[in-house]
Amino acid sequence: MRHVTAVLGDITTQEVDAIVNAANNRMRGGGGVDGAIHRAGGRAILDDCVARFPDGLATGEAGWTTGGLLSARWVIHTVGPRHPGDRSLLVSCYQQCLAVADSLGASTVAFPLISAGVYGWPLDDAALAAATTLRTTPSSVTEARIVAFDRAALEVVEAALAASP
Template sequence: MTTITLIQGDITRQRADAIVNAANSSLLGGGGVDGAIHRRGGPAILRECRALRASRYGKGLPTGRAVATTAGELDARWVIHTVGPVYSDAEDRSDLLASCYRESLRVADGLGARTVAFPAISTGVFRWPMADAARIAVHTVRETETAVEEVSFVLFDERAYEAFAAQVG
């Protein structure tokens, strides 16, 4: 069974086998978690992302999918990039958000990662309501069969931490 821990802090400062990046589909960096991971991880991450774009993901990484690169200068072996959905009142996209967590764990299993650090995917500029995002994230990790031994949710602020703590129990 996977152990779930909560950390309030900066995901780029975490030590884990794999750090999950809430990436944009271009895989070329951006704002929020994505930009922070690319800045702190250095140019090796961007080089591998460009190679992925040139080979398998010419049109970008689809929402809900995940792919790994080196972690560059981060205190991890890999970065697992996943593209979360933009929140919509008109369309239920919760299956795509759950897929981000499932697919990231699948990629982690393929790499042999035993510890994985996740951000609160889609809760920043993609505007997913924090309480609902926490519910989906925690439920999906608990229900996904994986060899990952520890999942850490690294939450940027107290509001996010409290929303995840309410789900972890």
């Protein structure tokens, strides 16, 4: 059984095998989590994005790059849906990230709340989608951390974990 936890902090400093980037379709860096990961990880992440994703990445899909200067070996990039939108695409992001982690052999992965920032997904639903999907999707990942950016988000994630199967 996978251990899913909520932590307060900066996703770029998590000591895990892989961190998840809530990217945009272009895969060339951006704002929010995406910008923070690219800044902290350095140019190698962007160069790998350009090489691996010349045409970008579709919403709901995931792929990986080097972690660059991050302590995490890999960055798993996924493109969440904008709200209002198709919730199944949000769930797919988490499922696809776990599949990519499995292909890499990553056992510990840190996730942001995908689509809960500038893409406008309601925080309560984003947290519930994350908690439920991370707990119920078959995977070899042994630890999934949901990294909350502030105390209010942490409380929402903790409530979602308490309510999820």
